[in-house]
């Protein structure tokens with residue numbers, strides 16, 4: 702059963718897929734005519750702030766339609782520090798921005814896998830990979846609750862503003878643990894809350910797709926990671942611009958956890 706108990710998984714997935722299919726085929730916005738970000742803020746260049754996002758160094762050399770297409774709520778790469786030779790998995794890879802930055806970091810001996818359920822997003826990311834001649838990143842269709850990825854095969858999992866969109870976060874963290882190698886790490890940027898969201902918000906499909914209705918209180922989110930079997934679960938940073946409580950004190954959290962050796 703869904704961890705929010707209010708919404709059917711297929712209904713939420715359909716709304717989320719529709720929203721992100723539209724985003725994938727329009728100019729890089731899904732919140733308004735000029736916004737570049739869907740779930741979070743636009744993207745100034747200060748990855749250490751804990752709020753946002755990508756440095757000019759990270760974006761240099763990427764195709765413009767990749768560099769300007771972030772629907773995330775932070776920069777998990779800045780916290781994850783992918784190393785040469787590592788295998789990296791991105792949960793909900795969207796247009797592929799984080800995958801392409803990771804692909805450069807892991808180099809020719811490393812490999813990056815993006816998983817996304819929305820065909821239009823996969824097409825966008827695969828087309829970009831071909832245009833930029835990136836050969837160490839691939840994009841697979843699948844659900845983050847049931848990953849199309851081998852057990853014990855990944856060094857690092859990243860995810861940017863996606864797990865909040867899942868109605869079964871326990872399954873997401875279980876699957877993440879399964880595919881990580883022993884000692885592997887999970888580094889996530891995601892929306893969480895300080896308090897409980899009202900029931901009418903949790904039932905609103907627009908707010909689900911907008912990364913609000915599925916956000917859990919931070920303590921519950923971290924407890925689910927630990928319950929799945931992760932150790933050293935640590936909140937690394939929080940955005941400072943949480944709303945004033947109207948939406949349960951919504952903010953972006955950066956968190957890291959490890960699979961036991």
Ligand SMILES: C[S@@+](CC[C@H](N)C(=O)[O-])C[C@H]1O[C@@H](n2cnc3c(N)ncnc32)[C@H](O)[C@@H]1O
Pocket residue numbers: 717718721739740770771772773774792793794795796797798799816817818819822843844845846860861862863866867912
């Ligand atoms: C807010 S966007 C973030 C995309 C990307 N991580 C970024 O930072 O730009 C959410 C993405 O997650 C995908 N997604 C949402 N729920 C998913 C699920 N249950 N399984 C797989 N992909 C999912 C959507 O298709 C969409 O591409």
